[in-house]
Amino acid sequence: MTVIEVSDLRRTYRTRASPWRRAVREVEAVRGVDFAVERGELFGLLGPNGAGKTTTIKMLITLLIPTSGTARVLGHDVVEESREVRRRVGYVFGGDRGLYERLSGLDNLRYFAELYGVPARDQRARIGELLEQVGLTGREKERVEGYSRGMRQRLHVARGLLHKPEVLFLDEPSIGIDPVGARELRGTVADLRSAGTTVLLTTHYMFEADELCDRIAVIAGGRIVAEGTPADLKSRVGEGSVVEVEVYGDAGAAVAAVEALPGVRGAGVEERGQAQVLVVRAVPGAEVTHAVLGCLADVPLGRVATREPTLEDAYVELVGATTA
Amino acid sequence: MSAAAVPRALAIGYWMHLKMLATSAFNGFLAIIWPLFFATIAFLVYGLTGDDRTLLYASIGASVMGVWSAVSTSGSATVQRERRQGTLELLVAAPVPIAWVLLPITTAMATVGLYSMAATLLWGWLLFGIDVTIAHPLQFAVSVPVTVLAIGMLGFLLSVTVVRYRTAWALGNAFELPVWLVSGFLVPISILPEWVRPISWVLAPTWGVRAIRESALGGQPLPDLLACLGLGVGYLLIGVVCAESVLRSARQNASLALS
Numbered sequence A: 001m002t003v004i005e006v007s008d009l010r011r012t013y014r015t016r017a018s019p020w021r022r023a024v025r026e027v028e029a030v031r032g033v034d035f036a037v038e039r040g041e042l043f044g045l046l047g048p049n050g051a052g053k054t055t056t057i058k059m060l061i062t063l064l065i066p067t068s069g070t071a072r073v074l075g076h077d078v079v080e081e082s083r084e085v086r087r088r089v090g091y092v093f094g095g096d097r098g099l100y101e102r103l104s105g106l107d108n109l110r111y112f113a114e115l116y117g118v119p120a121r122d123q124r125a126r127i128g129e130l131l132e133q134v135g136l137t138g139r140e141k142e143r144v145e146g147y148s149r150g151m152r153q154r155l156h157v158a159r160g161l162l163h164k165p166e167v168l169f170l171d172e173p174s175i176g177i178d179p180v181g182a183r184e185l186r187g188t189v190a191d192l193r194s195a196g197t198t199v200l201l202t203t204h205y206m207f208e209a210d211e212l213c214d215r216i217a218v219i220a221g222g223r224i225v226a227e228g229t230p231a232d233l234k235s236r237v238g239e240g241s242v243v244e245v246e247v248y249g250d251a252g253a254a255v256a257a258v259e260a261l262p263g264v265r266g267a268g269v270e271e272r273g274q275a276q277v278l279v280v281r282a283v284p285g286a287e288v289t290h291a292v293l294g295c296l297a298d299v300p301l302g303r304v305a306t307r308e309p310t311l312e313d314a315y316v317e318l319v320g321a322t323t324a
Numbered sequence B: 001m002s003a004a005a006v007p008r009a010l011a012i013g014y015w016m017h018l019k020m021l022a023t024s025a026f027n028g029f030l031a032i033i034w035p036l037f038f039a040t041i042a043f044l045v046y047g048l049t050g051d052d053r054t055l056l057y058a059s060i061g062a063s064v065m066g067v068w069s070a071v072s073t074s075g076s077a078t079v080q081r082e083r084r085q086g087t088l089e090l091l092v093a094a095p096v097p098i099a100w101v102l103l104p105i106t107t108a109m110a111t112v113g114l115y116s117m118a119a120t121l122l123w124g125w126l127l128f129g130i131d132v133t134i135a136h137p138l139q140f141a142v143s144v145p146v147t148v149l150a151i152g153m154l155g156f157l158l159s160v161t162v163v164r165y166r167t168a169w170a171l172g173n174a175f176e177l178p179v180w181l182v183s184g185f186l187v188p189i190s191i192l193p194e195w196v197r198p199i200s201w202v203l204a205p206t207w208g209v210r211a212i213r214e215s216a217l218g219g220q221p222l223p224d225l226l227a228c229l230g231l232g233v234g235y236l237l238i239g240v241v242c243a244e245s246v247l248r249s250a251r252q253n254a255s256l257a258l259s
Helices: A053-060 A082-088 A105-115 A120-133 A149-161 A179-194 A206-212 A230-238 A252-259 A289-295 A311-323 B005-022 B025-049 B052-084 B087-093 B098-128 B137-164 B169-182 B194-201 B204-217 B222-252
Strands: A002-016 A024-038 A042-046 A068-073 A089-093 A167-171 A198-202 A215-220 A223-228 A241-247 A264-272 A275-282 A301-307
Touching (some): A024 A215, A024 A223, A042 A053, A053 A068, A053 A089, A082 A089, A105 A120, A120 A149, A198 A206, A206 A311, A215 A230, A223 A230, A223 A311, A252 A289, A264 A311, B052 B087, B052 B098, B052 B137, B052 B169, B052 B204, B098 B222, B137 B222, B169 B194
Parallel strands (some): A042 A215, A089 A167
Antiparallel strands (some): A241 A275, A241 A301, A264 A275
């Protein structure tokens, strides 16, 4: 059964430079997006900042009205049947915001339990169960202003699950939390999927998407540029290899020369600590390592490695091709 | 949500917002200090008359000023704070009408304003020796909460506009002082220009403060009380009816978040 159906969805923001000027600036954040998510699926929406991920989610959870196109969640139109949609979906976003700082964690949950229609007789048990699930038992009576970022994020997740939503929207839920917290969060999300909750997740962390998602749509410039399982997406760059060269100098200057080499599909530079890493994607069967090192003759080099392509390589290639 | 759950949801919302207001040291400090300034100015000005009834008249006006100030400035700022801290979107994403979310916020603010009434009367009694003898205690006891609630409803109407427009929170500040004047908190509206009076008549605080004064000074508060109540109910109905279309407009214009 299809739980989320999105068809030619568009959203344009109109802003004025100042109240005294008539000129209106239009920004097309989402430009005709189509996708469908099946019940129980964990669907990832990946894309760079400003790609349209959050705008898409906000239209699906009824916070924004689409400029055109249609979206249905659990068979309900997000514009005309917004209350039906709200009753059945949960929304969790990342970062520090979205909680009442001066209330305790418990009071935050009690308030939202009322707003989301959790029956009074079930609230105590449901809140206790969720506090246990997210590891906040014993800290629930403390004010949120004293919580760490990880604790806040876990409280957010508990809040989003209060009314046992059939569909959960997670908008960059692991942003800014430590590796242990992020791992626990991934465990919670995986458990939800196992329990049958449909999840739509946006994230910048490719390993997170690779580990969790059944299917992924890559969005860039307001359009979906690729869709498939993580394996499908990797296979787009999977025929070939990736050479990584640590460079202690200006690797950017060599990118054009490397890209001109025979057998090279693309190249880019990533910052990793003190060093820059030149990432070179090669076509199948091509041995490009020596030629790449030749282009970096005057620069001090570190480790050189050849590896299989990852989801991140696929993502970089897909998004890079769109923005080029 | 069942109809029986609505009062509970409103009560919990009210209690949570009151808790937040009560635990804010800065808000608490302002809530304590400001009304005393209003009261002191009023007592010093009206003290020149040497008439006890006039002083009680001014004392009641100054006390209702505090209620209105709490609702108009803090009420709209509170909704803006919800927007800034990202909770406004979560409140809208909940399956309850937005009016149920906003009503507890403004009524909690009005309750905080209630403190200023008590503080003002106490301040006048302790420092200026104003005789706070209430002629009709029962009617006074009814007039005060009705006025506070009606002012809360006016704040609710204001908060509906804050949901739609990101900068509408400034309206609260803009209306604070004019309503003091037009509602006759410190000066009788009879001395204001004729064209101002219709504005005074549609403001519940005008009738509320009159009802409280009538109760305290021994007049007939009932007609004023009914007018105040009627206007409060009117604001509530207009707010509830408009809230959903205002919310739709906010969703259309992407004004629920700051970015």
